[in-house]
Amino acid sequence: MSSATNNKRGGLEDEFRRRMQDAEASPSADLWARIDHSLTVQENGQYKRGMLFYKQLAAACVTLLLVAGGFAAYYFSGPAAAPMAQVQQQNEAIAATPQAVTPHEASTNDKAIAEAMQEAVQPLKLEAAEQQEPIRASIARAAKSSKTVPEANSMANQVQLEVPVVASVTATSDPSAWHSLPAAKYGAATKNNQASREAMNVRSMFSRLESMHRAFTDRSVNSSGFVSAGTPAFAQTAPEVTDDFRKLNEIVMSRMKQLKAEQDAVQQMYRSEQNALASAGAIESDHKEAAAGRWSVGMAYAPSYFEQNIGMPTQRMGPVSSFASFAPPTAMQQSARMMDEATEEHKEEVEPGFSFGVEAKAGLKLGKKWKLLSGLGFTQNTARSKSSYVIQQFWRKPGAQKAETPGATTIFVPSLSSNYASDSLSVARTNEFDVTYRYRHLTVPVGVQYEGKMGKDWFWFAGGGVAANILLQTSILASSAEVRDIDYELGDENSPFRKLQWSGNVTAGVGKRLSNNVSVTVGPEYRAYFDTMLSSPEKAQAPQGKPYTMGINMALNYDLGSGRK
């Protein structure tokens, strides 16, 4: 502990050291009580910090689960890409398998399959032709309704020419048939969404191809011939056909190409018809509905917990020194100590309170997934603490004998600024009372939201944005009658709080469509304020943090226009 090189000490040092080394003095009786209290407060603070950590961890886990669930649902409920890949893989695998087939067997095989296909297709041709009739009629009507559009007539002719081709592309509900009839569906419901129709056609086509492929595979397993229940036509017409998967695959692939070409023809026809109808003014109302369908309005309610992050000084505050001129030293020391205790108590006791925000928003769809949102809102953020000390400041006017005081308050307000002045102050211990810190903001939010499908009516969303928050009112409310409440209204010059506060928020969650127009969403929301609560943090006696809220956002949305079909 000490240095051995210290050899210049004389009698004075030795004498003092001898007297002081083992000297004892009793501290005041309440010193252990103070230490005990400090240790208890410290332990409570550690417990609270631990709890806050676990709360934040739980919120993060919930958010992560929701986001992961959303992605998983989006991934597993995707379109028929997987079956397509599966069929292609199977086809490739079959094509790669070496087959020992004689040329005679191969030709017999091809012939038998071709006959089977013809037989399967025959009954459906007439049905498809009948289904094409309304298309021609509707296009002809549209063309007649507009004499100024000459292409309409030529379009009708074009459609008529193409119908025989299309008619060969037939579809039935029979799983054994391997054709589809997109034109028939398209003719029956021209207002249907084009994308969903294409997806449906592709799916039906591939499901039929898959069933046919299954039939071929079954046949290869069973040497006695076609016995698959799904392909009776093959079973009847080609019992003696031997295996030749390569040839079969070529036939299947060529048929796929043919079907693709037919699909393209149908789509081209559909586009042509749309153009014709647009020229005739027949789908003008559809466009209007689509334009209106881009807009939505909504209301949101977000209960949350608010961490105000207002720093309190750890060292004794300035006003105590001013107290010295009016009070005896012992009283000054006692007041100073109580100020410290009050500050320490505030730091330990302050905690987030229940807060909420409400917003009315208008949304504009940007593409199929994105939405731009803006509106107007109101938030009430609350923090709370317990206090056992009452602070009273006094000002003495020149010439006046009695000092003036605005009333008793808590340690909070005097701690906010280092340059507040009073001639003296008194600190008194009282029964514990509750203190509520309430901040009311008018908010103007702007944000974007991304939506993804999870199922028929369910969807997930993630979004973020910024908001301007105008401080309407700040209140510091005490449950004790001894302590006055403090209110700072909008434009109050004495308010130490920031009047315009910017914040950013992120949210994610799930939603459900209750009807074509109405949907509800729910998900966790985190809102961080970009500045401190105090307007002049540099004047504060302690470093100031930035406030934030964590909560749940619940919203009700109404899509304007026709809504979702």
Added chain:
Amino acid sequence: MKLFTKSKSEEDKLIEGCIAGKRDMQRLLYDLYSKKMMVVCLRYAPTTFEAEDIMQDAFIKVFNNIQNFKKDCPLEFWVRRIMINTALKHLRSKQLLTVSHEAEEVANLSSDDVNLSGYTMDELLGMIQSLAPRYRMVFNLYAIEGYNHKEIGEMLGISEGTSKSQYSRARAILQSMLLRQEKKLKEHVISN
């Protein structure tokens, strides 16, 4: 002190109890060292009130950091060191360690003829407490704790030479106080 006999195993139990946060063990440690440490704090603080403040902060530090005690020195030394560091920090935070100039008459006496047996503990503490904060620090650290001027300079953030000059001034002031006290005593005896 009488509540606790300092055998090795007992001290270990005490330390383990404090590490576990047992309040009764913390109280026992407080009872064991509080009286000695109060004198240490009184030597560094200008008033009893501030000495108690320092001691409160220091004991909380002791309880919070006792798991870091390496047992390479007696526990009492470790606690005393925390008391001294806390006192330094306390006075530094209050900016009491700035250099002051005392216009006090300084004696230049030989140190060999000093005898403090006629003084009570309160009188001696009062003399030390009446020194300016920087002088008080340097005197305590050098004369009583046994640090050399280089170590003191590092602790207080001053040069070794400054520590020496401040110590010699503190020493001279104390000698003057003792001299005045002695004169008063002689006059009192003569008048009686």
